[in-house]
Amino acid sequence: xxxxxxxxxxxxxxxxxxxxxxxxxxxxxxxxxxxxxxxxxxxxxxxxxxxxxxxxxxxxxxxxxxxxxxxxxxxxxxxxxxxxxxxxxxxxxxxxxxxxxxxxxxxxxxxxxxxxxxxxxxxxxxxxxxxxxxxxxxxxxxxxxxxxxxxxxxxxxxxxxxxxxxxxxxxxxxxxxxxxxxxxxxxxxxxxxxxxxxxxxxxxxxxxxxxxxxxxxxxxxxxxxxxxxxxxxxxxxxxxxxxxxxxxxxxxxxxxxxxxxxxxxxxxxxxxxxxxxxxxxxxxxxxxx
Amino acid sequence: xxxxxxxxxxxxxxxxxxxxxxxxxxxxxxxxxxxxxxxxxxxxxxxxxxxxxxxxxxxxxxxxxxxxxxxxxxxxxxxxxxxxxxxxxxxxxxxxxxxxxxxxxxxxxxxxxxxxxxxxxxxxxxxxxxxxxxxxxxxxxxxxxxxxxxxxxxxxxxxxxxxxxxxxxxxxxxxxxxxxxxxxxxxxxxxxxxxxxxxxxxxxxxxxxxxxxxxxxxxxxxxxxxxxxxxxxxxxxxxxxxxxxxxxxxxxxxxxxxxxxxxxxxxxxxxxxxxxxxxxxxxxxxxxxxxxxxxxxxxxxxxxxxxxxxxxxxxxxxxxxxxxxxxxxxxxxxxxxxxxxx
Numbered sequence: 001x002x003x004x005x006x007x008x009x010x011x012x013x014x015x016x017x018x019x020x021x022x023x024x025x026x027x028x029x030x031x032x033x034x035x036x037x038x039x040x041x042x043x044x045x046x047x048x049x050x051x052x053x054x055x056x057x058x059x060x061x062x063x064x065x066x067x068x069x070x071x072x073x074x075x076x077x078x079x080x081x082x083x084x085x086x087x088x089x090x091x092x093x094x095x096x097x098x099x100x101x102x103x104x105x106x107x108x109x110x111x112x113x114x115x116x117x118x119x120x121x122x123x124x125x126x127x128x129x130x131x132x133x134x135x136x137x138x139x140x141x142x143x144x145x146x147x148x149x150x151x152x153x154x155x156x157x158x159x160x161x162x163x164x165x166x167x168x169x170x171x172x173x174x175x176x177x178x179x180x181x182x183x184x185x186x187x188x189x190x191x192x193x194x195x196x197x198x199x200x201x202x203x204x205x206x207x208x209x210x211x212x213x214x215x216x217x218x219x220x221x222x223x224x225x226x227x228x229x230x231x232x233x234x235x236x237x238x239x240x241x242x243x244x245x246x247x248x249x250x251x252x253x254x255x256x257x258x259x260x261x262x263x264x265x266x267x268x269x270x271x272x273x274x275x276x277x278x279x280x281x282x283x284x285x286x287x288x289x
Numbered sequence: 290x291x292x293x294x295x296x297x298x299x300x301x302x303x304x305x306x307x308x309x310x311x312x313x314x315x316x317x318x319x320x321x322x323x324x325x326x327x328x329x330x331x332x333x334x335x336x337x338x339x340x341x342x343x344x345x346x347x348x349x350x351x352x353x354x355x356x357x358x359x360x361x362x363x364x365x366x367x368x369x370x371x372x373x374x375x376x377x378x379x380x381x382x383x384x385x386x387x388x389x390x391x392x393x394x395x396x397x398x399x400x401x402x403x404x405x406x407x408x409x410x411x412x413x414x415x416x417x418x419x420x421x422x423x424x425x426x427x428x429x430x431x432x433x434x435x436x437x438x439x440x441x442x443x444x445x446x447x448x449x450x451x452x453x454x455x456x457x458x459x460x461x462x463x464x465x466x467x468x469x470x471x472x473x474x475x476x477x478x479x480x481x482x483x484x485x486x487x488x489x490x491x492x493x494x495x496x497x498x499x500x501x502x503x504x505x506x507x508x509x510x511x512x513x514x515x516x517x518x519x520x521x522x523x524x525x526x527x528x529x530x531x532x533x534x535x536x537x538x539x540x541x542x543x544x545x546x547x548x549x550x551x552x553x554x555x556x557x558x559x560x561x562x563x564x565x566x567x568x569x570x571x572x573x574x575x576x577x578x579x580x581x582x583x584x585x586x587x588x589x590x591x592x593x594x595x596x597x598x599x600x601x602x603x604x605x606x607x608x609x610x611x612x613x614x615x616x617x618x619x620x621x622x623x624x625x626x627x628x629x630x631x
Contacts, residue, residue, distance in 0.1 A: 110376035
């Protein structure tokens with residue numbers, strides 16, 4: 001065996017200079033690939049990730065549709081078209097739990113220790129994770145959009161729109177989902193077990209997604225709740241999607257994010273990414289396991 | 290000139306627990322240092338500080354000639370770490386695991402693939418190469434983990450309890466792998482709570498307890514500190530115990546200990562095999578039938594006992610086994626610490 005070791009030593013690489021952007025991108029892709037391979041080996045994870053929002057689509061459409069007032073109507077068809085932007089947005093934020101659990105699992109299994117002992121780019125483990133989660137979010141969103149079409153969702157149902165605007169809406173949704181996975185990364189690094197990460201990654205999402213314009217017309221809320229809903233980062237993306245999809249229920253409001261929802265959505269998401277990426281990477285570097 | 294692994298006055302506290310309390314180490318190039326101690330002694334914390342995973346509160350550490358605190362990323366290029374838990378991705382195949390680690394050591398993709406094949410061969414995992422690590426046995430996972438630590442054939446290796454949880458056969462196999470590795474010139478720091486393991490693999494041994502190195506030396510030097518050899522006799526008949534004890538007292542240099550239920554008598558002696566023959570003759574002359582007799586050299590267990598006043602294994606049982614709870618467990622052990630310190 002020593003002969004093999006000696007031979008190996010001679011082919012050992014001259015280490016590339018660390019810290020460059022190229023290395024960061026390359027290392028992140030290596031980690032992302034690893035997480036994507038894992039995903040294909042645990043297909044039930046993707047499956048459950050899809051079933052839950054599909055259930056929401058069906059239940060909200062058929063149970064709540066007809067008793068919800070959007071603007072001045074309770075027409076179930078209007079609610080259906082109103083609803084989808086909200087469900088899509090909620091679905092992308094729920095990716096948070098997956099990121100949190102995945103990173104907590106890597107911590108618990110000692111993989112984070114291994115990664116931290118390697119001469120790799122510092123943020124790559126987390127970036128690789130969030131990028132892989134983004135791919136999963138995109139797949140989930142695609143399936144969900146097809147289900148939405150099947151139950152009767154139509155773009156341009158209230159205002160005319162076009163393919164570019166619809167794609168832009170999906171772009172905003174993915175950006176929001178990506179931002180929230182960084183929150184998940186921080187949660188995953190902060191808790192002790194994957195189980196805690198799963199619940200910790202999801203509990204706070206209920207108030208965030210329900211105190212918003214996602215499922216009800218926020219203009220009908222009590223004023224103080226309405227203010228919270230309108231400045232909720234999550235609401236900006238929902239409003240932007242309704243505008244771009246040409247769907248009903250766009251809130252008339254004096255709040256800046258409701259007047260400029262596309263900009264607000266982009267700004268909120270970028271702010272979340274910058275803030276939580278900074279915190280998460282700092283925590284990862286210091287992770288004392 | 291300091292060795293391949295050098296540490297001076299390492300201190301690391303977690304809350305008010307001093308996990309490392311001024312540890313000095315010096316491992317010459319190409320040798321193996323065994324860090325021996327019970328759970329919670331600070332072994333893992335020491336390894337984590339030396340492998341850049343943890344920043345010590347104070348002290349100095351140099352690995353492969355590079356200052357660990359000033360240039361952690363350069364250190365990472367020169368070390369391999371095999372931690373307490375086999376840190377492999379269980380949903381990836383053996384090959385994929387090694388390929389990934391190679392790339393993260395900044396090898397080119399192709400080079401990493403070639404190296405993965407070599408390592409799978411070397412660690413006897415070729416047949417299992419394309420199965421997910423989830424299907425591997427404990428021993429196979431350990432071998433894969435070790436292979437991952439060796440991807441770039443680093444000059445300095447750290448192994449934190451490499452054989453914990455393995456059955457005797459797998460442990461033996463892993464020992465062979467480690468010996469071959471060291472014969473190739475790698476400097477190794479190995480932690481273990483198995484005294485036998487340190488005896489078997491390490492050139493030098495540091496005994497650690499409560500964050501301090503309480504003894505260091507070669508295995509022989511440490512054994513010499515416990516004061517030489519003993520004669521152990523197991524008599525056949527319980528009634529002969531008293532007479533046998535009387536005989537042994539005549540030869541011994543110290544107190545004779547008697548275990549009634551096993552009919553075992555032990556006495557420290559000097560004089561080796563010649564003396565043993567005399568003991569046998571004398572016992573025979575008095576008509577005492579014996580089941581077993583032998584000259585026992587001190588084990589590292591004896592060393593540990595004489596250094597700390599408690600057995601390593603007893604302490605393990607009390608202290609549990611989780612490394613995460615090291616701090617907590619140590620504070621529970623503070624009463625024993627006082628005993629050991631005096």
